[in-house]
Structure formats: structure tokens, C-alpha cells
Amino acid sequence: MPSIARSRLVRDVVLVFLGAISMHFITTLLHPFDEIYPTWTVQSYHQEEILIEPPYDESVDSNRDDNHLFDYGNLRMDDPPSPPASTTVDVLTTIPETELVEHAPGWTVFKNLYMSNGTFFVVSEKPRSEFPKLLYILSVSIPALNTPENIQARLPTDDEMNFITTQEALERWGPLRPGEKNRIWSIAGNTWFFNDPWQFLDHYYHFVAELLFGTWAFWVGSFNATIDTKTWTSSAPPVHRAMFANNPPQGIRDGPGFNSYFLRSVFSSVTIETERDWIDRVFLTADGDRAYHFDNILIADRSASFRGKLCGLQNQRIAAEAYEPLWKTGRLQKEWWEPIRREFLRFAGVDDGSMDLGFNIDKTWEEEREKVVKALGPNRDDLPVHVPISSDKTIITYISRQAARRHLIPEDHRLLVAALQEMTARKGYELIIIEAEKLSKDEQLTIMSRTTVLLGVHGNGLSHVLWLAPSRFTTVIEIFFPGGFAYDYEWTTRAIGGRHFGVWNDTYFTHPDTPGVNYPEGFQGTSIPAYGPAVAKLIEDRLDGKL
Numbered sequence: 001m002p003s004i005a006r007s008r009l010v011r012d013v014v015l016v017f018l019g020a021i022s023m024h025f026i027t028t029l030l031h032p033f034d035e036i037y038p039t040w041t042v043q044s045y046h047q048e049e050i051l052i053e054p055p056y057d058e059s060v061d062s063n064r065d066d067n068h069l070f071d072y073g074n075l076r077m078d079d080p081p082s083p084p085a086s087t088t089v090d091v092l093t094t095i096p097e098t099e100l101v102e103h104a105p106g107w108t109v110f111k112n113l114y115m116s117n118g119t120f121f122v123v124s125e126k127p128r129s130e131f132p133k134l135l136y137i138l139s140v141s142i143p144a145l146n147t148p149e150n151i152q153a154r155l156p157t158d159d160e161m162n163f164i165t166t167q168e169a170l171e172r173w174g175p176l177r178p179g180e181k182n183r184i185w186s187i188a189g190n191t192w193f194f195n196d197p198w199q200f201l202d203h204y205y206h207f208v209a210e211l212l213f214g215t216w217a218f219w220v221g222s223f224n225a226t227i228d229t230k231t232w233t234s235s236a237p238p239v240h241r242a243m244f245a246n247n248p249p250q251g252i253r254d255g256p257g258f259n260s261y262f263l264r265s266v267f268s269s270v271t272i273e274t275e276r277d278w279i280d281r282v283f284l285t286a287d288g289d290r291a292y293h294f295d296n297i298l299i300a301d302r303s304a305s306f307r308g309k310l311c312g313l314q315n316q317r318i319a320a321e322a323y324e325p326l327w328k329t330g331r332l333q334k335e336w337w338e339p340i341r342r343e344f345l346r347f348a349g350v351d352d353g354s355m356d357l358g359f360n361i362d363k364t365w366e367e368e369r370e371k372v373v374k375a376l377g378p379n380r381d382d383l384p385v386h387v388p389i390s391s392d393k394t395i396i397t398y399i400s401r402q403a404a405r406r407h408l409i410p411e412d413h414r415l416l417v418a419a420l421q422e423m424t425a426r427k428g429y430e431l432i433i434i435e436a437e438k439l440s441k442d443e444q445l446t447i448m449s450r451t452t453v454l455l456g457v458h459g460n461g462l463s464h465v466l467w468l469a470p471s472r473f474t475t476v477i478e479i480f481f482p483g484g485f486a487y488d489y490e491w492t493t494r495a496i497g498g499r500h501f502g503v504w505n506d507t508y509f510t511h512p513d514t515p516g517v518n519y520p521e522g523f524q525g526t527s528i529p530a531y532g533p534a535v536a537k538l539i540e541d542r543l544d545g546k547l
Helices: 010-029 148-153 166-173 204-222 258-266 275-284 309-315 318-328 338-347 357-376 410-427 441-449 460-467 488-495 532-543
Strands: 041-045 048-052 099-104 107-116 119-123 161-164 184-194 241-244 271-273 291-300 395-399 430-434 453-457 475-479 499-504 507-510
Touching: 099 204, 099 318, 107 166, 107 204, 119 166, 161 166, 166 291, 184 204, 204 258, 204 291, 204 318, 204 460, 204 488, 241 275, 258 338, 309 318, 318 488, 338 441, 338 460, 395 410, 395 441, 395 460, 410 430, 410 532, 430 441, 441 460, 453 460, 453 532, 460 475, 460 488, 475 488, 475 532, 488 499, 499 532, 507 532
Parallel strands: 119 161, 184 241, 184 291, 241 271, 395 430, 395 453, 453 475, 475 499
Antiparallel strands: 041 048, 099 107, 107 119, 107 291, 499 507
């Protein structure tokens, strides 16, 4: 006998919907968030509230053991799949089996996945053991806290995803009477399904620089997409819709407005569905006797990513689980992000010359390096070759946070500005100092598109690293309160091919010698020290090719 899905009555769906609205309304009124979720630290970036995650504590996860740590050695290494066909399969007369296209913790691409009564169904004659463990695919969608009870409550069950045979699917959703059609309705094309709770999606970094950054990496790599460097287009399959199942419409909008700006410019034709739309779909299949069919679907789940080794035990970046395995197995080109970067900047009105700046920097550097190598002659093997960047193409941008809650000691800020002005004047570089909240989005992006070195105190403005001119000199210098560190912009900088330096007053560190994640007292404060001459010297050495 096939197992029967739990029954969700109309009353249950309505109560869930009302409860979700009530929770969002109450938490909107009762700021700050840390009064409701005291284990989370809240930082301010202009008008935006940002949740900083604590390091994942495996000791509080009673379900975690060696068998639950994803084995990256088992990453699929067979021939990469072809892009999905644009035609929809006939689900009225057949029930095609579910296929696993690609998987990493928190990131899974399926073909022919089904949903009924809020539960995803894998329909396959293969044993369940041939699919990834469920805790690496999905989680119960509740706000994430770093407590034993909450971690346990987020572990998935068959209510999140179930595995059935074709015959069991036919008994559930087959024809009611001879000669009739299956009770399955296809959601045609390609879908991105985001299972993240709303607490992470209403700010720029987590939404664009983490969730969608990781989504694009996994989507491109899953289908081994290529990048045409003449037209800067990707062969990745088109995306037709994005479902944010746990978020009201305002839940994916950040204070400064970059989330919707990005989503509606880069993915202008993608249909957006939010919590209300998902509840509609659950409600319409609540009896379990009908189902929706997804042609192709990418499921992203934050909690599932944290059960992986990279995110859970190393850097707390969910995008790392999507990016790292595919990059290391050659499934991502060096320019994988460039089509997205250029489309975003084009929408902001950035000219092609500015978008090409990084590539021109590299071309000039290679020409100069060849001259230096020739001048050194055949006995140059033991001699270091330090070729500086071309000064007339170099822009250093300092994002000042002096008007925000977390910022430098005022005197240190003045000394830093003076040191930067002296160094850039001497070297012939251009220095731009901005307060992001005083500029339009287009103005910010125009500056970032031409920036080689981005400097600032740890904060959401450094998410602009995604739009920097990509070259061998691309650099982010992030100032922390001494002893403090988070991987947010460090990992992201390296993922786009740049170099990150963390600064503690008058010292710096860089990969692979980064400290552990830490948020000491003073991390969010207004007395962060930074010795300006040391920071200026770091930038100078980096651009001189010494670092």
C-alpha cells in the first residue's frame, strides 16, 4: 500500500497563512530583531538591518555525525547534463520519473519533481538510498536559531519531501475514471525554489551576494554552461520563475532597495512568486489527490547548506556549497559571473568601456610584464618580477561609514583619508570617497564598475565587490574591530577571482591565513581603530605587484 500524505484541511492552510502574516507584522513593529531572536547580532547599514550569523555549532546538533557530513568525494563526475529541453513532457497520460541533475548541500537540481499538499515528491523506481540524504536537500521552514531545539526542529521529514514509485504516484494522482487524464498540472520551464526563511532575505548581502550569487553558480555549473566572451552571454538554461515560498512580497526587499533593483534588471522576465502564491498551490492540492509537476527545479535551502562541511564547519557561506565543488571540478568558467555583472551594470547606465576596464588592466599588465621579463634576460629565474598596475586606470574607492552606527574612530578616519590622499597623489591613482546613502544606485554602480580596490569597515556596502572591475589586481580591504572576523566578503571576493585583506588597526591578514569567525565586543561599535599609513602602504604594495 502506498503511504498516504498527511491531510491539510482548509482551516490548517488558513491558520498557517494568518500565523505567517502575524509573525511578520509583529517582528516589523518590534525592532530590533535581537529582542525577538537574542542569539543573533544585529548591525546597521544606513537604514538597513542585517543579521550576522553566529558560527555553526555542531555540538548542538544532535543529528550530526560522520554520516551526515557531505562527502565531496562523491560529487557527480559523469558527463554533465545537457540544458533542459524547452518542451514540457506529457503528464496527462504519463508520470515521468524524477531525475537528479546535480546536488551539493543546500543546492539540488531535479527534473520531473512533483508537489502535492506542500510536500515535494520524488517519483522513481530507484531506491531512496540512491538519492542524497534529505537533510542535505530541504529543511522545515522556520526562523533559524543556533539552539539545539531549533536545529532539531528544522530537520526535514517525509512531510518536506517523500519518495514514491510510479505506481504509487498513479494511485494518488492518476485518472479518477477510465479514459480520463492524470490529475497532474505541469509548471512548465525552469524554476528556482528558495526555501529560506524571511529573516535572511530582506538585505542586500544575503539576498544578492549570497543566495542569488550561489544560485547562479550552481545553475551554470549544473549544466556545464559556457560563456561567450564576445557577447557576454551564458548558455545556461533560461529561468522562468523564482518561488520564495516563505516570504511575503516585502520580505525580499531591503532598505536601500538593491534587492529588487538587481532582481528586476538582471532577471527582468522572471516571474516572482512569494508566500501567498505558494500557499495557494498548497491549498489547491490539500486533499493530496492532485499534484503540480516541475519540469526542472533548483531547490535552495539555507539550513541544508549549513549541514555541509564548507558552510557548516568552515565559512558559514551557503554560496560556498554551490560554488566550490563545481569550480574545483571544472564546471565553472573563469568568467561565469561576468554576464550577470554586465547586465546589472548596463541597466545602471554604465558604458562598455568602464565594464571592460579590468580586462584592459590585465592586458596592459601582461604587456608590461613581458617587457620586464625580456629585460631581465635568461638568468631571471631567481629574481622576483614585480610589475605594478597602470596608474592611469587605477581607482581606489573608500566607503565611509562615519554616519553609520559601526564606524572608525573619528581621528583614525581623518588620518586614513590623509594617508590615502598622499599615496594616491604620489602614485597617480584616483581616490574616491563615498557615503553610499548619499548616492543613487546608478551612481554607486558606476563607481564600482571602475574600482580596482574597494576599502571599508565591515558592512553591507562591501557587497558591491560583485561589480568591481575584474582583474588580477581586484582587491577588497575590510577593516574589522581587532580580533573580529567574518567570511562574508572574504569568501565572496575570492569567488570572483579577487584578493581580500582583513585589517586589524595596523596589521593585515589574507587567505589562507585568516582567523576564526569572531564577533568581539566592539565589533559593531563606533570606535574601530585603523592606522591610516599602514592601510595606505598595504594598498600601495598590492598595486605594485608585491602582494
